[in-house]
Amino acid sequence: MEAPNGSLSLSARGRARRRLVTNRVAELVATVAAFGAVAVLAIVVWSVLQRAIPALNLDLFTNVQATYGETGGGISNAIVGSVIIVAIATALALPMGVLVAIYVSEFAHEQIKRYVRLALDVLNGVPSIVIGIFVYALLVLGSGYAAWKASFALAIIMLPLVSRSTMEVLNLVPNSLREASFALGVSKWRTVLFVVFPTVRGGILTGTTLAVARAAGETAPLLFTTSVFLNSVVTDPRQAMDTLPFTIFIYSEAADKTLNDQAWAAAFILMAFVLVSSLTARFLLSRSERKLRGR
Amino acid sequence: MLPAVEASSAPTPPADVLESRRTLPDRIGDAALKWITAAAAAGSVALIGLIIYKVVDGARPSIEQFGLGFVWHETWNTVTNQFGALDFIFGTMYTTFWAVLFGGPIAIAIGLYLSELAPRGVRGVVGSLVEMLAAIPSVVLGLWGILVLGPVVTSTFGPWLNTAFGWTPFFSSLPASGSTMFTAVLVLTIMIVPITASISRDLFGQVPADIKEGAYGLGLTRWEMTRGVMLPYTRGGLMAAVLLGGGRAVGEAIAVTQVAGITTHGLSVNLFTTGDTLGSRIAEQYQGAVSNLQIASLFYLGVILLVMSLVTNFVAQIVVRRYAIEKAA
Numbered sequence: 001m002e003a004p005n006g007s008l009s010l011s012a013r014g015r016a017r018r019r020l021v022t023n024r025v026a027e028l029v030a031t032v033a034a035f036g037a038v039a040v041l042a043i044v045v046w047s048v049l050q051r052a053i054p055a056l057n058l059d060l061f062t063n064v065q066a067t068y069g070e071t072g073g074g075i076s077n078a079i080v081g082s083v084i085i086v087a088i089a090t091a092l093a094l095p096m097g098v099l100v101a102i103y104v105s106e107f108a109h110e111q112i113k114r115y116v117r118l119a120l121d122v123l124n125g126v127p128s129i130v131i132g133i134f135v136y137a138l139l140v141l142g143s144g145y146a147a148w149k150a151s152f153a154l155a156i157i158m159l160p161l162v163s164r165s166t167m168e169v170l171n172l173v174p175n176s177l178r179e180a181s182f183a184l185g186v187s188k189w190r191t192v193l194f195v196v197f198p199t200v201r202g203g204i205l206t207g208t209t210l211a212v213a214r215a216a217g218e219t220a221p222l223l224f225t226t227s228v229f230l231n232s233v234v235t236d237p238r239q240a241m242d243t244l245p246f247t248i249f250i251y252s253e254a255a256d257k258t259l260n261d262q263a264w265a266a267a268f269i270l271m272a273f274v275l276v277s278s279l280t281a282r283f284l285l286s287r288s289e290r291k292l293r294g295r
Numbered sequence: 296m297l298p299a300v301e302a303s304s305a306p307t308p309p310a311d312v313l314e315s316r317r318t319l320p321d322r323i324g325d326a327a328l329k330w331i332t333a334a335a336a337a338g339s340v341a342l343i344g345l346i347i348y349k350v351v352d353g354a355r356p357s358i359e360q361f362g363l364g365f366v367w368h369e370t371w372n373t374v375t376n377q378f379g380a381l382d383f384i385f386g387t388m389y390t391t392f393w394a395v396l397f398g399g400p401i402a403i404a405i406g407l408y409l410s411e412l413a414p415r416g417v418r419g420v421v422g423s424l425v426e427m428l429a430a431i432p433s434v435v436l437g438l439w440g441i442l443v444l445g446p447v448v449t450s451t452f453g454p455w456l457n458t459a460f461g462w463t464p465f466f467s468s469l470p471a472s473g474s475t476m477f478t479a480v481l482v483l484t485i486m487i488v489p490i491t492a493s494i495s496r497d498l499f500g501q502v503p504a505d506i507k508e509g510a511y512g513l514g515l516t517r518w519e520m521t522r523g524v525m526l527p528y529t530r531g532g533l534m535a536a537v538l539l540g541g542g543r544a545v546g547e548a549i550a551v552t553q554v555a556g557i558t559t560h561g562l563s564v565n566l567f568t569t570g571d572t573l574g575s576r577i578a579e580q581y582q583g584a585v586s587n588l589q590i591a592s593l594f595y596l597g598v599i600l601l602v603m604s605l606v607t608n609f610v611a612q613i614v615v616r617r618y619a620i621e622k623a624a
Binding site: 019020022023026027029030031033034035036037038040041044047048051096099100102103104106107108112115116118119120121122123124125126127128129130131133134136137138156159160163187188189190192193213214216217218219220223224227245248249252253260263264267270271274275278279282 | 317321324325327328329331332333335336338339340342343345346349350352353401404405407408409411412413421423424425426427428430431432433434435436437438439441442443485488489492516517518519521539542545546547548549553574577578581582593594597600601604605607608609612
């Protein structure tokens with residue numbers, strides 16, 4: 001408006017300037033928040049890696065815990081235990097989750113659909129420690145710890161994740177595909193199993209990988225189902241096994257420096273597995289979704 | 296988990312017309328697939344009922360002994376067999392409150408950055424890195440919290456916050472060790488930020504471009520547009536996002552057990568003392584339990600925890616759902 005001395009300045013002044021400054025500050029805060037979160041991730045990953053390096057050696061993967069007073073030793077029993085327990089949990093949760101998803105996407109009425117989805121979301125919100133004491137009351141009380149009971153608990157945690165992600169990819173399958181199949185006279189069950197299902201296999205795989213990553217890191221259910229200290233590698237799921245999360249949990253409070261180091265090494269192995277598998281899953285998921293959406 | 300999957304009904308062939316021409320295997324196959332999958336769905340719904348039943352059943356001796364008074368009694372004495380949950384309910388709500396207070400605004404700011412500010416190439420990378428934060432197992436965060444963050448709290452955060460905010464009851468003493476409620480709050484904040492941030496980002500993405508452009512057309516700055524259009528438009532959903540994050544904090548047991556110490560100081564609001572929550576108390580005492588009444592009381596804590604997290608999640612889901620439907624209409 002006012003142009004003192006006839007020179008026209010385009011830079012904002014007064015109120016307008018204040019508005020621009022406020023805007024700039026708000027943008028800065030949001031940017032700092034986002035990069036702050038990334039920085040926290042970097043700090044956590046770095047500090048785990050840094051402390052894990054001294055303990056990362058071949059012994060860690062091949063040996064069981066050293067007897068008291070001796071040096072060295074490893075956590076092979078915990079690694080084997082975690083792998084077996086999570087594998088059994090996956091074998092339980094995957095078929096169940098896929099069946100639930102097929103029912104919801106292909107068969108259920110609108111109202112029932114909504115209830116099943118709500119139930120799965122609620123199940124997803126049940127704290128893992130409550131699932132732990134539930135399985136303790138259901139299976140452990142009176143008969144003792146066993147690896148398959150831990151798998152059962154982890155399967156409950158995985159079920160909603162597998163099921164919801166399967167539903168999401170099933171919903172991306174175009175109805176024209178189903179209609180084309182029906183038009184050829186193919187029955188519904190054949191359509192679902194041999195036309196629809198093959199197109200979502202990739203999506204199910206990635207959803208399951210995310211669920212596996214989540215289950216592998218869960219500790220609370222293991223406390224109530226398979227919390228033991230052993231000095232041997234156990235492969236029989238009817239017995240209790242050592243696991244990575246439980247090893248970290250106990251060793252983190254140990255006074256012994258070697259055990260602390262091994263806790264860091266175990267944390268590193270667990271974290272590397274979880275981060276790599278969920279990154280891969282996310283990458284594959286976005287790709288398979290893009291493919292289903294027709295780019 | 297979110298946003299809610301859109302309901303697109305799968306078509307069904309007109310069964311009645313063709314019934315007579317369908318082969319027997321097809322008739323059996325259709326019915327079998329339908330009922331097997333229905334049974335699986337019914338099973339997963341029933342599972343929730345079974346969980347509630349079993350946990351309440353395990354708590355029964357304690358419920359009979361203490362009744363509802365359990366909720367507002369403070370004593371937890373394994374010698375005299377007197378148990379009450381008040382300290383742990385308080386600890387749970389108090390740590391969650393602070394974690395949400397810290398984490399909520401940060402998470403929403405991250406959501407805004409990801410949906411409005413981030414350049415195309417950066418968006419995906421930062422977005423997935425923030426989500427990676429949620430993938431770190433809680434036991435690893437707890438290990439980090441006790442051995443790395445704890446000492447920093449004692450040496451740096453403690454003196455600093457005590458000097459600056461020592462006049463408030465929240466930081467009125469120096470932390471005696473790294474095991475404090477404050478450490479637990481920080482770890483919980485790290486856990487809830489990625490959950491709330493990714494939901495917020497999705498919510499902001501749903502704001503229609505035309506009303507945003509309308510705001511810009513009126514000459515508003517980006518921040519004024521955010522405050523005047525984006526935040527009011529997504530308010531309900533943001534509340535639900537924060538609630539879902541809070542639900543995670545309420546249920547977290549392992550990391551809190553590792554970093555918050557194991558003793559309570561009554562209903563102390565001082566964040567630099569040790570504390571205990573519902574989940575962490577169960578995790579600490581499940582093995583050393585000396586009496587059946589103590590075990591039952593731990594189950595009772597589980598019942599309270601279950602109720603708290605179910606209510607939180609249920610409310611959040613309903614809000615999200617109503618919100619999604621309103622916006623879709």
